[in-house]
Amino acid sequence: MEFDIFEGNMERLREKMKKMEKKCAKYGNPFHYEEKGETFKTVDVLVPGTNETEKRVLRYIVVDVSGSPIINNWKFIASCTHTAYGNIFGKACWDVEIPKRYYHSDCVCEHCNSRRIRKETYIIKNEETGEFKQVGKSCLKDYTNGMSSEMVAAYISLYDEVISYEAPPLGYEHKKRYAELREALLYIAETIRHYGYVRSSEEEADSTKRMSYGFYAADHGWIDGRLCQEYWNNMERISFTFDLDANKALVKEALEWIKTQEEENNYMHNLKTVCQQEYIDYSNWGILCSLFPSYYRSKKRDGEKEETVKRSQYVGQIGERITIEAKDVSVVARWDTMFGETQLYQILGKDGNVFVWKTGTNGRIQSHSLILGTVKDHRKYHGIMQTELTRCKTIRLLKHEENDSEESGETGDSESAAV
DSSP: OEEEEEGGGHHHHHHHHHHHHHHHHHHTOOEEEEEEEEEEEEEEEEOTTSSOEEEEEEEEEEEEEEEOOEETTEEEEEEEEEETTEEEEOSSOTTSOOOGGGSSOOSBOTTTOOBOOOSEEEEEEETTTOOEEEEOHHHHHHHTTTOOHHHHHHHHTHHHHHHHTSSOOTTOOOOOOOEEHHHHHHHHHHHHHHHOOOOTTTOGGGOHHHHHHHHHHHHTTSSOHHHHHHHHHHHHHTTOOTTOHHHHHHHHHHHHHHHTOOOOSHHHHHHHHHTTOSEEOGGGHHHHHTHHHHHHHHHHHHHHHHHHHTTOOOOSOTTOEEEEEEEEEEEEEEEEETTEEEEEEEEEETTSOEEEEEEETTOOOOSSEEEEEEEEEEEEETTEEEEEEEEEEEEEEOOOOGGGTOBTTBOSOOOOOOO
């Protein structure tokens, strides 16, 4: 069974599950506990020190808990409390219908056939034959490898206990705040619109991370007093309007863009992972802010590349061996053949001419390098003149412009549109 456990209760739940797992292992009982993911919920919580509630986004861990006290095919079904008016069955396996003969049965143990005054007996069932038995406390151990009735009761109440961890404790001070990702991006986009992008490492007080988070926190009641008033005054002074249509369009474009990017380095992996979240906290706010400058740089590079390829001309004669100074090299397509995987390179020369090369996965060439290749064909693709090459190899790497390679942790070549 799956349960959504409030993150503030997870430490206590994990300790409880460890103890239960050890006990079940001792008696040979099956037990499973797994943390499968996370989810976020907007709930009403009690404000510490008051009787008031407020809506908060809280993080929950999805856990899967399963197990049942089955030993030698016998399964504990329910406790049976005997009264003068009939028997009351304690909550246990409600998916099993207890035979009606036990509704008013006496305090008899069907294992040892002893009849004496007992407050409680236990109903068990053989999973293989379907046979039911009512047994006393002492005889129950014969069916549970020595597991006591108290241990069985703890096992049966396990799910009730897990459920109790789903709700935050009353008066719990929720220090972690979670923002809806798309809304957070709107605040970040508006902050950049007014102040430009400032990295956290450069000037913390004026960084995009700190300012945009402050604007968001002030608008959502996460801060109060003088600091909150300062942010409100600042927002009023610059006419801060986070939900502009232009901001919404930008957020949509940037999120669509990041989905298509290769995880070519740690930075791009982290950015792509954060942008897939539904909610984020302050610890990931900084990398989220970097989405827009990364997106702008990519658009600029693509625009420059598009302008360049429009000027492309055919190079060399068929069969001629030529040398190319490569400004940009990208793998724009891959496909399987009977000889293995083939990849298609697009090479943009420093002279603005476009070259393509089909090769197997063993073929390797690099951006900003001197490439030697043989002209195989001249052809147009989408109106762009392209020189098709064969037998290419990198001769040596070239020194290139400083701003072409590394910014904000980005490295390598971006895969462009298919040629």
